[in-house]
Amino acid sequence: MAEPTSTSAPAPDKPRVPLAIEEALAAAAIAVMGLITFANVVTRYTTNVSLAFTEEYAIVLMVAMTLLGASVAVARDHHIRIGFLIDRFGPRGRLRAELLALGVTALVFGALVVLGTLMTIDEYRFEISSPGLGVPQWLYTLWLPLLSAVVTLRALGRAVRVVRRPDILQAGAGEP
Incomplete structure (x- = not known):
């Protein structure tokens, strides 16, 4: 018996x-932020002292x-795009638009890597400390x-996966 073939989504x-x-x-970052905020609110209302340093x-x-x-959104193809335009492109146009978007994303975040590294090195070298806690800012x-x-x-x-399998780009793809 032949297996049914699916022509829907790849x-x-x-x-x-x-x-x-x-x-x-x-999730851990959100949980810790919630705990910090909760502790700050409880402390402020019970002791009238703010934990502003948190x-x-x-x-x-x-x-x-x-x-x-942002990392998860890029990997899952949930980045911001103008679907109204992109969905009207043919397969080649969608591929080009996706590769352009991923290239710009890699370029911008690559620049943040370089500039953030330089800033971190400067903060370490000049022993800059944070204003509230006095912790080394580079941390x-x-x-x-x-x-x-x-x-x-x-x-x-994602760019490598798109080039290897351009069929994953369909109109309306990437929508959550």
């Missing part, structure tokens, strides 16, 4: 490195969560180039 393209890593780290941690976690989310800044590198690699990985 098989999903999955990255080699599981997205669960970024998802777990982003704002530094919350900001770093927010940046980390944003970059981790906070270090996450910008590291996580930007993750986004860059995810964009390049």
